[in-house]
Amino acid sequence: MSGDYGFIGLGAMGYAMAGMVRKSLPQETTLYIYDVYAPSCERFISESGSYGPIVSVRSAKECATKTKTIISIVPTGANVREVYLDTERGVMAAPMDSQRLILECSTIESEVAREVAKELAQAERGTYIDTPVSGGVPAAEARTLSFLIGRAWNEEDDMSVRAQQCMEMMGQKKKFFWCGNLGAGLAAKISNNYISCSVLLIIAEAMAVGVRSGIDPKLLQAVIHNSTGQSFMGDHVNPVPGVVAHAPSSNNWKLGFKTQMMIKDISLGVEAAKRVGIEPRMASTAVEIWKEAAADPRCIDRDGSSVWLHINDISET
Template sequence: MDCDVGFLGLGAIGFPMAVAVRRALDKKHTLYVFDVYKPSCERFKEQNCEFGPIEILKTPRDIATKASAVISMVPGPPEVKQIFLDKSTGMIGAPESSDRLFLECSTIDTETARFVSAEVEKARRGTYIDAPVSGGVPAAKKRTLSFIVGRGKPDGTSILDTRLNHLILSMGDPNKVFWCGGVGLGLAAKISNNYISCSVLLLIAEAMAIGVKAGVDPKLLQEVIHNSTGQTFMGDNVCPVPGVVAHAPSSNNWRLGFKTQMFLKDLSLGINTARQFEIDPSMAEQAYRVYEKASKDPRCIVRHTL
């Protein structure tokens, strides 16, 4: 990369994404970081300062003032609006710039993305591109995330396109970069994908329970499903039975990868988008009710840990 970079949101997925960016940056450039939970910033700096300079800044506006490329990975639409448009701390308060790149990796609704993009453009603060990711924490750690980009495939002739490619390839698999054509379309594709993945995880849990209760060895059952028509990414990576898939959260003391409450957000995006186009979201509505109940279980309430 030929510039300083900012990263906002050092959560479960954002943290390893930021690690990948810092490792890919030339040591003469600085990575600026921001998160509302300051211990995450401090831990990030302590663990990754050997790869080059890292500075913790106080506001998103400070990040955009210092960086020519900014990546954000925050929980949802309200947080995106806040980091971009807040009058006192938002990135829209940074100086004007024609070549500043905002790479929005959060999963939000298309309307919010298009609204924020229009406000950023109107204020001449740079270019906003929605680029939600898929693959979860394991792919983020391995730098093999899928990027679903709300932009046409770049021709590589502009500074912005060069920076965009460098950033994406520092975190993602080059064979899993999808150029969807325009602002919001990357998110529309990601919402469609999450509609499936959030719902199918419940099917996996129920199917494993049926087989195990009937007497099938859980490892054998997972192997059968993996090699049959029930095979899915979620079954291969997020199997809910401990000791079946070595890298699954269930086999690692339920290590945090994706909060139960976030399933509600992702399913809501799919349900609301479906209704916009007069599609009956019957599957997602059923899944939403299950996750809503689970989200209130004390075992699913996660607090920050270092």
Template sequence: MANDFGFIGIGAMGYGMAMNIRKEIPNSSTLFITDVFRPSCEKFKAEFSSHGPIEILDSAREVAERALTIISIVPSANNVRQVYLDNEHGIIAAKANPDRLMLECSTIDVETARDVGETLIKANAGLYIDTPVSGGVPGALAGTLSFLVGKAKTANNSSDLLSKRLITVISAMATPEKIFYCGGLGAGLAAKISNNYLCGTILLATAEAMNIGIRSGVDKHVLYEVIKNSTGQSFMCDHVNPVPGVVPHAPSSRDYQGGFKAQMMVKDMTLGVDAAKVTGVRSTLGPAALEVYKEAAMDPRCINRDVSVIYRFLDGPE
């Protein structure tokens, strides 16, 4: 058990992350996986069993009973509560183990993470650390994600063994210089929510600005070069440019495939707007952007497509 690992959530991001875990851990270690969509687990096992044993389990509780180190990434706060706190199938239902290390990579609200983490500590179920990630599916597959770490203040935090385990696990999925220790439990999520709030508003502003310039007669390639080399330059414009054919590697230039779905942006922007309310921050751009993303998420042109399709939703010229 000490050298075995568990992975909960073999979705788009989780698939690549679990792949790198299986490749990096010892061949003698078993990777236990589970997901509500079992075909994803079966595909994963068929593809990566050559790197070492993989076993598919039916619940988070079963994973916790077999693995001392667990990584999870699921869609929502309710899913996180089910994974960790369900009295029958959750991790808390497994035998208590203070040495259990749990890395929760989902993007959820800070309050839920703190409640889950504190409940697990009181139950002697182990140490829960919020470790949301950034870098998208490409980063997950390449093992170059950013990890934003929030750790509860417990006696275990001083353990050299725990620190080594934490950095070893994260390093299998991240670039070392992109591992950030943000503070106590929930701090990693606070940083992630802040970053996503900025990404969402910048992407929408980029789509509107490109639309204005193109409709005014500026060639889209020239306009991009102007922005890239001027004060409007941003990561979103350079790598997620919403105008098709401007940046070859952007999803918009690949028929909006891959990347981050428009429907998920509603979730992330909602988390940002709600966090602003909780912390007493006057939020002006976020609520307006959120309403646009809500409209886009329901539009037939945007269903199951990368969020950069927002440009098409705004009736931008191709």
């Protein structure tokens, strides 16, 4: 683990992932962090500073200037372009370093990942690898994330070895899937999310049917868990409060994934399906349901802490 590390994006997932990185790094190694919402950085330093030095920086450019390895996770492809390609505040504005390793963990379009990677490589700003993650905040906090990697594993390839060492700070090696080509990790993640974003709606409806039919919700969950309806989402994201102790519904939704982001993720699946000639009937319906849910006042973010603003909207002062 040579050189200092940078982490960009301290939303719920990024916050938990960055915490594991800080705990895993040698104590003398500095972790540079950047998020457009400064209070997230301040809270992170307060909670994780005892594990080693943490420095909050004011731009992705500054983060890249000071580090050999960058990990990022932000909401959208537009945010990724800003973080890396902005010529004033992005990684593109940092000094040239062809040995800079970039692990980009966001769930975005494969095409955007390939575009960003190409421009960074041509400008000698580093090697960009799409490494989307799966498992949610609980897996991030338990260091058991899955990584879907847009690169072929090669033990002779220094970047692959460094990437694996970095990912081992946040996930389990047995759950690292080397998908072969740039953008392939994202294609795998989008396919997975096509299922998870849709099936969660089915679980909600099924639980409602059973409970309104007089079945105790915990008993119903036990039946489903031990029957053909069993799924990861049912076991870990059951929407009925008090049924699954570690589910967001049982924790005042503190561990939850924003409803608005569900629309983004399932829409990526719809777009990907259409590009390869598949009519996404299930996901198209799911998108409309998630849009209805997102319009509910209970799903509107009120504190701004998880909203990633555009870099150009953030002043230097």
